[in-house]
Amino acid sequence: MLGIPLAIQIAFIWFPALASVILSFTKWNGVNGLHLTACQPPPAPAIGNNGCWYGIQNYYQAATVYPEFWPALRNNVIWLTVLMLVAAPLGMLFAVILDREIRGSRIYQGVIFLPVMLSLALIGIIWQLVYSQNFGLINTLAGRTTGADAIDWLGNPRLNIWAVLVEATWRQVGYVMILYLAGLKAVDVTLREAARIDGANAWQTFRLVVFPVMRPINIVILVVTVIESLRAFDLVYVTNGGHNGLELLSVLVTNNILGGASRIGFGSALGVVLLIISLIPISTFLYNTFRREEVR
Numbered sequence: 086m087l088g089i090p091l092a093i094q095i096a097f098i099w100f101p102a103l104a105s106v107i108l109s110f111t112k113w114n115g116v117n118g119l120h121l122t123a124c125q126p127p128p129a130p131a132i133g134n135n136g137c138w139y140g141i142q143n144y145y146q147a148a149t150v151y152p153e154f155w156p157a158l159r160n161n162v163i164w165l166t167v168l169m170l171v172a173a174p175l176g177m178l179f180a181v182i183l184d185r186e187i188r189g190s191r192i193y194q195g196v197i198f199l200p201v202m203l204s205l206a207l208i209g210i211i212w213q214l215v216y217s218q219n220f221g222l223i224n225t226l227a228g229r230t231t232g233a234d235a236i237d238w239l240g241n242p243r244l245n246i247w248a249v250l251v252e253a254t255w256r257q258v259g260y261v262m263i264l265y266l267a268g269l270k271a272v273d274v275t276l277r278e279a280a281r282i283d284g285a286n287a288w289q290t291f292r293l294v295v296f297p298v299m300r301p302i303n304i305v306i307l308v309v310t311v312i313e314s315l316r317a318f319d320l321v322y323v324t325n326g327g328h329n330g331l332e333l334l335s336v337l338v339t340n341n342i343l344g345g346a347s348r349i350g351f352g353s354a355l356g357v358v359l360l361i362i363s364l365i366p367i368s369t370f371l372y373n374t375f376r377r378e379e380v381r
Contacts, residue, residue, distance in 0.1 A: 102360065105353045105356050105357060105360075106353075106357055106360075108349055108350055108353040109143055109144070109350060109353040109354035109356070109357045110138060110139060110140060110141070110143070110350070110354075111136070111137065111138055111139050111349075111350040111353075112124050112135060112136070112137055112138075112139040112142070112143075112350045112351075113135060113136045113137075113349045113350045114135045114136075114346075114347040114348070114349060115342075115347050115349045116135070116347070117135040117136040118136050119136040120136055120137065120138075121137075121138050122137055122138060123137060123138050123140075124137035124138065124139050124142075125137070139350055143350050143351045143353075143354035144354050144358075146351070147351070147354055147355060147358070153332050153337055154337070154355070156330075156332045157332035157333050157334045157336070157337050158334065158358070158362075160246055160331070160332055160333055161314070161315060161317075161333055161334050161359070161362060162362070163246065163250070164250065164253070164314045164315075164317055164333070165310075165311065165314040165315060165362070165366070167250045167253075167254065167314075168253065168254065168257055168310050168313065168314045169307075169310055169311075169314075169366075171254055172253070172254040172257035172258050172261060172310070173257075173261050173306060173310055175254070175258045175261075176257070176258045176259070176260070176261025176262040176264075176265060176306075177261065177262075177265050179193075179197055179258065179262045180261075180262045180263075180264075180265035180266045180268075180269060181265075181269070181291065183262070183266060184266060184269040184270070194262075194263075194266070197258065197259045197262055198259040198260075198262065198263055199259065200255050200256040200258075200259050201256060201259045201260045201263070203256070204319070205256070205318075205319030205320055205323075206319045206323050208252055208255070208256055208319075208320065209249075209252065209319060209320045209322075209323030209324055210323060212248075212249075212251075212252045212255075213239065213323070213324065216238035216239050216248055218230075218235045218236065218237045218238070218239075218240070219231065219235060221238070223236070223238070224236055224238075239324050239325065240325075240329070241330070242329050242330025242331075243330070245324065245325070245329070245330045245331055246330055246331060249320050249321055249324060249331060252320055253313075253314075253317060253320060257310070257313060260309070260313075261306055261309075261310070264302060264305060264306055264309070265299070265302060265306070267302070268299040268301075268302035269295070269299070272295055272298050272299065273298075276294050276295070276298065277290055277294065277295065279294075280293070280294045300374065303374075304370070304371065304374070307366070307367060307370050308367055311363050311366055311367055312363065315334070315335070315359055315362060315363045316335055317333055317335060318333065318335040318336060318339065321333055321336060322336060327340075334355055334356075334358060334359045334362075335359065337352075337355050338352045338353075338355045338356045338359065339352075340352075341355065
């Protein structure tokens with residue numbers, strides 16, 4: 086029962102991840118044979134320098150001579166921060182409110198969860214209509230649809246990352262809400278009753294009793310939020326192809342591996358950077374969580 090899922094996970098998750106780490110130290114176009122001999126110095130022909138061991142040159146070139154790397158890294162960190170500090174708390178707030186079985190809670194759940202049912206590409210198209218410079222909903226309501234007063238939400242590199250983050254948050258809130266609702270329904274009712282008897286108000290009950298009990302849900306939400314934020318691709322690609330202020334590491338990985346250059350090694354190096362960024366918050370959270378458990 087455990088061996089088959091574990092084998093599938095190793096084959097489709099761990100092996101590709103390890104292969105990407107190895108490929109990040111090579112210079113390979115995906116066509117020529119791959120071997121582990123060192124690449125020849127620059128005077129050698131380009132064809133002879135494919136499928137060879139490149140060391141840390143891919144990482145060095147990304148950090149020094151690849152102009153899109155640092156903007157993409159910054160945007161990925163911003164994306165992760167916004168989903169962690171805005172989308173996740175909002176989803177938890179909606180879950181706490183709807184858990185009280187207010188009138189029409191089922192309707193509210195459906196409305197908030199609806200964006201999760203839509204594809205990210207479709208969400209990008211819908212919000213393009215909202216953000217349209219001349220015909221969009223926001224500019225129309227603000228009366229700024231013509232001339233110099235029209236706000237270019239998706240074309241202005243100072244605004245478009247925040248505009249697209251609104252789209253991502255709109256979708257992520259519903260996902261987090263459903264996860265927290267499931268966690269809240271699983272909390273033992275007697276714990277809340279005991280806290281109420283002890284004189285705790287609603288906020289104290291949630292902060293000191295309910296929230297710590299939902300530690301497994303918190304871990305799941307953290308992992309899901311990190312994954313969703315760092316694999317973001319569809320929204321920015323639909324908007325402008327991931328350029329002009331919307332650079333993301335996932336877009337750069339795709340452009341280098343699947344683009345005309347076929348820079349498998351360089352694209353893998355960018356993917357490893359993305360992997361490291363994702364592991365930092367997850368590992369830190371898990372370490373602190375289990376360390377507190379050991380202290381108790």
